[in-house]
Amino acid sequence: MKIGICLPYMKAGLCREDYMDWFAAVDQGPFHSISCGERIHGPSFDMRVVLSAAAAVTTKVEITPTLYVLPMHNATRVAKEVATMDILSGGRVKNMVVGYGGREKDYEAVGASFKGRYARMDSQIMQMKQVWEQREQITGAGPIGPAPTRAQGPNILAGAMGPKSIERCSKWADGLYAWSGNGETTQWQNTFSMAEAAWGRAERPNKPYRLGGFWYTLADNGQKKLYDYVYEYLAIAGDEIATMMAKSVHRNSEDTVRQALDNAESAGCEELFLVPATAELAEIDRLCTLLAKR
Numbered sequence: 001m002k003i004g005i006c007l008p009y010m011k012a013g014l015c016r017e018d019y020m021d022w023f024a025a026v027d028q029g030p031f032h033s034i035s036c037g038e039r040i041h042g043p044s045f046d047m048r049v050v051l052s053a054a055a056a057v058t059t060k061v062e063i064t065p066t067l068y069v070l071p072m073h074n075a076t077r078v079a080k081e082v083a084t085m086d087i088l089s090g091g092r093v094k095n096m097v098v099g100y101g102g103r104e105k106d107y108e109a110v111g112a113s114f115k116g117r118y119a120r121m122d123s124q125i126m127q128m129k130q131v132w133e134q135r136e137q138i139t140g141a142g143p144i145g146p147a148p149t150r151a152q153g154p155n156i157l158a159g160a161m162g163p164k165s166i167e168r169c170s171k172w173a174d175g176l177y178a179w180s181g182n183g184e185t186t187q188w189q190n191t192f193s194m195a196e197a198a199w200g201r202a203e204r205p206n207k208p209y210r211l212g213g214f215w216y217t218l219a220d221n222g223q224k225k226l227y228d229y230v231y232e233y234l235a236i237a238g239d240e241i242a243t244m245m246a247k248s249v250h251r252n253s254e255d256t257v258r259q260a261l262d263n264a265e266s267a268g269c270e271e272l273f274l275v276p277a278t279a280e281l282a283e284i285d286r287l288c289t290l291l292a293k294r
């Protein structure tokens with residue numbers, strides 16, 4: 001199972017030096033990939049800019065946007081961004097994850113319609129692939145570059161969990177990003193099972209790529225930091241839901257994180273993203289030590 005790590009894009013007060021330290025530590029570690037999420041409100045950094053910086057200064061890890069809330073954006077612009085990021089990284093954008101997003105106020109903030117986002121994303125995927133294939137979008141205007149390092153562009157994975165959204169994505173996605181906040185085997189297994197069944201009904205020739213993710217921390221006083229992070233992340237859903245989810249996570253020690261890794265492997269994850277609760281470099285250093293022992 002390949003191991004990736006998410007950058008701390010939601011922490012306020014980070015500076016250039018913080019990110020440069022993270023890029024270097026991840027690239028020098030035993031990691032396969034580096035990712036970043038997308039969120040508009042709050043102190044979050046822009047996913048596209050952060051990953052472009054990572055693409056330029058790292059040399060080894062794959063660069064995986066996880067995830068673009070695609071219906072908030074113009075598909076042509078996203079295709080151009082991703083192709084540029086791929087070139088800046090030397091061809092290391094091999095996967096990208098797209099999702100519908102559930103934060104209506106984020107859509108409102110960027111002037112995008114929350115309504116109709118499901119059908120919109122279906123057509124956006126087709127449009128991005130046409131741009132990557134250098135097929136003319138506006139008659140007489142020529143292709144839109146740059147062309148990515150692979151003619152078809154990166155693999156597109158769907159960040160979907162519900163049966164209806166997975167069914168839609170099975171028509172065009174190359175795989176699934178399955179989330180389990182506390183790294184539980186059954187949650188990943190159930191999501192992957194739904195995906196394989198949907199891929200079968202869609203008569204796709206290949207099985208979906210299995211990417212998983214969960215929250216963790218290895219920082220000192222980790223349980224409180226993990227609780228605070230998850231609560232803050234989900235506060236938009238209301239106090240009751242945020243409290244319930246924050247109480248449900250406990251991957252805050254070497255033993256509990258190792259168990260979550262084992263859970264992911266037994267659930268069939270081909271690749272796994274660990275999402276840290278803090279921006280402390282201990283998150284990477286101690287994870288490297290854990291992985292070396294595993």
